[in-house]
Structures are given as structure tokens and as C-alpha cells.
Amino acid sequence: MKKLLLLLLVTISFSVTAQDIYLHCGKLIDTKSGEVLTEKTIIVSGNKIVSVENGYVNPKKSEDSIVDLKDKTVMPGLIDLHVHIESETNPRSFVAKYTDNEADVAFQSTVYAKRTLMAGFTTVRDLGGSGVNIALRKAIDAGKVDGPRIFTAGKIIASTGGHGDATNGAKTGLLEDPGPDEGVVNSAADARKAVRQRYKNGADVIKITATGGVLSVAKNGSNSQFTVDELEAVVETAKDYGMLTAAHAHGDEGMQRAVKAGIKTIEHGTFMSEVTMDLMKQKQSYLVPTISAGKYVAEKAKIDGFYPAIIVPKALEVGPQLQGTFTKAYKRGVPIAFGTDAGVFPHGENGKEFRYMEEAGMPAIETIQSATITNAKLLNSENELGEIAAGFFADIVATNDDPTKKISTMENIVFVMKNGVIYKK
Template sequence: MSSRHTGRIASLMLIATLVAGTAAAVEPASAEGSWTLVQAGSLLDRPGQAPRGPSTVLVRDGRVVAVREGHVGANAFEGAPASATVIDLRDRFVLPGLIDSHVHLTSDKAGIEGQLEDVSKGVADHAYEAAVNARKTLAAGFTTVRNLGDSDGVTLALRDAIAAGKVPGPRILDAAMPISATAGHMDPTLGYREELHDALDTHHNTCNGADDCRRAVREQVARGADVIKFASTGGVNSRIGAGLGKQLFDDEARAIVETAHMYGKKVAAHAHGDDGIALALRAGVDSIEHGTLMEKDTIALFRKTGAWYVPTLSTVNGYKERLAKNPEAYTGEVRRKIEWRIGITGKALEAAVPAGVKIAFGTDAGVSLHGRNADEFELMVAHGMTPATAIQAATVNAAELLGLRDEVGSLEPGKRADLIAVSGDPLKDVTVLKRVEFVMKDGRVEKDPR
């Protein structure tokens, strides 16, 4: 059996055993006919519209059945039994479960420390780390995430384990291994001596030329990817002095996008420099991640193509906190790029918002800290959004980007019963979303300190 297959099997086994002691807490809800009433003090059931006052949400078998004004009992809903469970959130503001469109669940270290872990820790270590990070993310109120970078099948396996109810965590859409040109941002051999390259480049995610890029996409589809990610530009954390401009040719980017779309997969492009953003948009990507430098013509391309912009402003918090803890956490070219990124973060969002670019919420958690995903809201508001539009970005907008608008993003009949509760009004003070007190996913209570 190949090392790749044994690694994936190890991931599944270890994630399953990680929470063996809490299995009772994560068993799927039983039973047909499992009824719950959630009584809310205020309810933002459809972000983008005005919130309701006191309201009651009826949940059956993990999905929303109906919403009523006021704090009503089961008798207000046709067919609901008198024995329905009642969850009292009458002193809380209730809204849909949040969606983070850009996370890295296996990553919790960066800079020199992260590079060391790449070679000192194995698949088993990363499997445990991903499971812990998934729990942190769910506890923060994020019930769905798009994981934009997997290695050794860890998050692919975690995705399936969560979906099967074996372990707690958010719903995951996974990109498998991101695609890159050789020496591009996602080349796994960057920064390591040559004799280690064969051991590190195990998923064949680098490509050169259009035909080879088609091959790279097909390999990730075969591994089970829900979405395809590629790097059209250099990256801040790339251990190479190649800048942040484009790193693919037009025919290579088109080959990636056309192949992914042929398989029914959406495409996310890591892109910092304006030339690489424009290249990806012309190729037909579904979202631009980071989008740090955008000229007027490129912003117009967003509107023309309908692509989404995922700003990932929270990376600056991760950089600042790691540098405060260890001033030598980043060195050389990477340190210079980080300082540049900290200084320019938010400028592109300030231009994109008034231009009508579609915005979806994403943090790049893994560079920023897991469980701190809601820090992004404060930064979005500081750089041109309102609390209401920032919440939209993390609910209905992100659901549309992920292709899940019929399942999540709002609390409407037929959709999954993913909801959270906070003290205070996030439409007035978006920072209250940093303190989520109650989490329900698929109708099951995942967090309730009471």
C-alpha cells in the first residue's frame, strides 16, 4: 500500500479516536420527529433584511420548518407535538450560523515554526490538530467553512467524519491540495533543501503548461476535492524572493478553470498583485482570495465577471500576534512582505465596496488564529462595510459563493437549522460576534454554557 493511502487511513482512524470520549455529545439527532422550538429575543433570519423582534423558530429533524412572531409554544405550529423541546434564547439576538470561506484547518503555525513542523510532524499530528481547530471554529459560531488547502487527505477525511456525525466541527468544503506553478506560492518544496523535495511533493499539485495544469486539477478532483484552488500570484508566506505578481500564464489559468468547471467544481484563486488578479478574473474564477492590490480596471472586471472577493483581512492580526510573541518568527523576504501586507491591508476593500464588488467573508484562519474568525468583522467594518453588510458577507453571500444557498446562510423553511446567539445587537456593534454564546448546527446544540 502506498504511503499516501496509509496516511489517509491513519487520518481517519486518529480523528475518530480523538473524540471517542465525547461520542455521546456528537451522535446524530435521532429520530424522525425530533422537534425543537427556539425562542429568540431578536431574530435576523434573513440577513440583508430587517431583523424581527421576539420570534420562535420551529426545527424538525435538523431543518427549519417555520418562523413565527412572538414567543409561542408548539401549539402555534401545525403538526408540532406538545412535547417539543424548547430552547429559551429570549434574552439573546439569534442569527444564522456563520460561514468562513477561507480557512486552513491543518495549519496552526507559521513562519520558521511552521516550516519546522512541516518536516518534524506527520499525518497523525496534523489530523489531531485539524480536529481541534474544527472544534474551535464551530464554538466560535462558524457552522460551515471552505478549507482552501489540504495535505495528506487530513481535512478531506475530517470533512467526511464530521458529515457522518463522528466528530464535532463545521460543515467543510475542501479544496484538497492547492495548485501552483513550479516555484509558485503553493509549491510545497519552497524553502527546503533539494534532497527533501521528493518527500514533500507527494500530491503532484505543481504544474507547468496548460496540459499539465489540466492534469493537476484532475488529480485533486480524483482525491475528492469539492472546490479547486490555485495561486495566480506569489504569496506573503512564500519562502522565495519572487514578489507578489503573477506566476501563471493566461493559458495555464484558463486550463485550470475550464477543467474544474467541466467537473462542476468552483475555483478560488489566491491572488495579491493586480496583474495576477486580472489574469484569474479573465480566466473565469469564482472568487479572488486576498486581492490586496486592485486597480480600477480590475475592479471593473469583478463586476463584469460576477466573481466574489474574499478579503481575508485577519491575516494581519495573525502576523502581529506572532511577531509580538517572537520577533524572529519571520525573516528575510517573508518578513518584508508581511510588513508590506500589514500596511496595505483593507485598502482594496475600501475601493471594492463602493464599486459594488460582491464580498464574501473569509479569514485565512491558520495564518490568523483558529477560533478567532469573528475578528474579521471588525476589520471589514473599519474598511468600508457596515455591520449589516459584513454579516451578509458571512451568511447569505458566503452561502451563494460556496454553492450552498439552498442549505445555509439564512433561517428559512427547508434550510438547515444552523443558528447562533449572542448578547447584544451585532447590527449596532459587530464585535459582539466575537463572543458567541450558543451554537446549533443541523438542529443539534453544539455550544450552550448555560
């Protein structure tokens, strides 16, 4: 009898997991070719795409299901290459690091993670937090929390007093001298140790702050903050551990040093010169423009008390520059990757970046490709993410309108599937 019951349970379990999903798509964006196809059926089994068929194909098994997306435009799950999933900037955030416990950060991060997923971003690269982002990634992978697939830097790496030194702005008694473990380096040896520590902690990628930044409680927002030998040590060590490198950079000299050292993505790129643009083309370094963040900080800096006074002039200077720099870089042929800096502005509003990129001169289809096949390649996941094709993860989203004709529809994702599970319908 026990054997019979066990066999019955196994049979029931198999029948549940064997259910396939047939997505009937009115329009389907082929991110590889850049074409918008019509009347296609995506067949999903488990967490993978089995095939993409012409026309509206009906299920072969009675337990299979159909999802009607005939009046929608369907595309691969979106990838944001620059988010900070643990937090959101607001007037309180500058004191929160002294009042919030790690548990507070963790619980709040789950809210931001779900909001990001519901906005159609099924994969993100988290570029720095307290280290809770690593635990969040594990919780999402284990199915304990709803959220995007996360590639995380853990804690960022900065120099003493640099953008990313968490003790900036603290009173004398709290002005500690953090080291590589906390993400502060002052030599090539420190830099190597910091990269190895992030690997040990479970990070996937490395993020450094090559120049000053807007939201750090420090005066300069664009000065160089890493020496050449420190940058080379970061890149060499990250390469040894198979980790992608990213550099926050507003100032041109800091960007040039980072690109020459081999940093793969330049985040923001505000005051990038034509010389640096040409260098990025030569080195195949990517610009992650984060126009959304620039617009947000410039807007909020005009509100009295929203930011500490030391931040306001930086926000007013840097914010309005990002979109114009992106236009020049795109026209000059700099490789572009999609990234928003969500967390500087509210999570879930990532889709605005598509509209800003199109306004700046990038065709709508290319903005979508930057958030799919380009970012998948940078994450070394080009055979799993960024396309709707057999063998790829079933990360699929849909909009009401065709974004190649109305890009603002990317701000209203109406269907979300990640790993074959429907989260929004």
C-alpha cells in the first residue's frame, strides 16, 4: 500500500510540473533581428522556452494552458544594469544608515524587489548596498521572495572620503577608518583584497567609484578618486575571479583612467569628452547612461531640505547633463547598455529610461535591445537571457502598445513571467 501511495504521489507531482504554457502573442519583438513579428506562439515548459511557433498553436495536452496576449506586444524580460535594490533616496535616507538595522534594510528591499519585477525587469545588476543585496539574491533564487534575478556587487569599493565611503558626513566620533572589508581602499594591495573579499562574500560583480558623486555627503562630485595602479589591481583581480567590473564616474579624467585600466562599464559618464568616447569605442567599454537618475536629482534638488545642502549644487550641475552626454556618446558610436540607477529614484519607475533614451536620439528598438541582448551579453548570459528563443529562460513581458511606435508603453508592463512563473497578468 505504501509503495502504491508513493507511486501515486510521484505521478501527481509529475503531472503538475509537466504542465506547459502556450502564450498567444499578437506581436513579438525579436531582439536579435530588431524585427516585430506577428501572430506567434511561445511554448513554455518549466522555466524554459521550448519553442516559438508561427500562428496561434493550441496545446497538445488537456492540462496545458493558454495565455491570450493577442492584443499585446511581447518581448523578453527586461534587464536593468544599474539599480540599488536595498534603498530609495529620500530626505530621511541620509540619517537612515545610523537608525536602520540590517533587518530593516532587508525587509524594505523585498518591497523594492517585487516592485522592480512587476515593472517588467526580470533581471537586474545591483551596484552597491550594505551586503543585504547578496542575501536578497539568495532569497529570490530560493523562491522565498518575489523579485528579479539579481547580479550584485555587494558593497561598492571606494577610496577614503570618496563617493562610497559610508562614513562621509559623520561627526568626529563616527569618522572611522574603514578598510577593504568595508569597501574603502588606498593602495593596489587594498584594491586586490577588496575584490577578493567581495568574491568571498558572494558578490557577482565589482563596482568602484572612480570619481566623486552627487549623493555622497562630500563637496566634489567629479574629481578622480582612484589611482591608475589601484584601478589596474581591481580589474586584474576581478578578471581572475571572473567578475564584471563597473565604475561610477562623472569626471572625464576618472573615466579615462578606468577605461584604460579595463573597466567594462562606465556608469553615468556625465562630463565625458570626445577623447574618452573614442577610447571607449576602442576598448569596447559600455556607457550606462542613467538619465532617469539625473532628471530626478535635478528636480528634487530644487525642493528645500530634500537633500543636505552640500549635495544640492552637485545635483543641479550633474543632473541636467546626463541626457545630453548620452546623445553625443550614442552619435559617436560609444557602446550603450541600459541602466537607470533605480534607488536614486523610486523603484518600479525604471521604464522611463526608454523614453528618455529615445528623446535623446536612440531608436526605440535599440533602447529595447540595450535592455535585453546587450545587457545579457555583459552578464555572460547571452545564451539564457535577452531573447525569446528555444532553450532560453522563460522571462517574458508584454505591453498594451507596440513600443517601437509608442515607447512610453514601456512604463506600463501588463504581463510578467519570470522563470516560467506568471507574476502579473
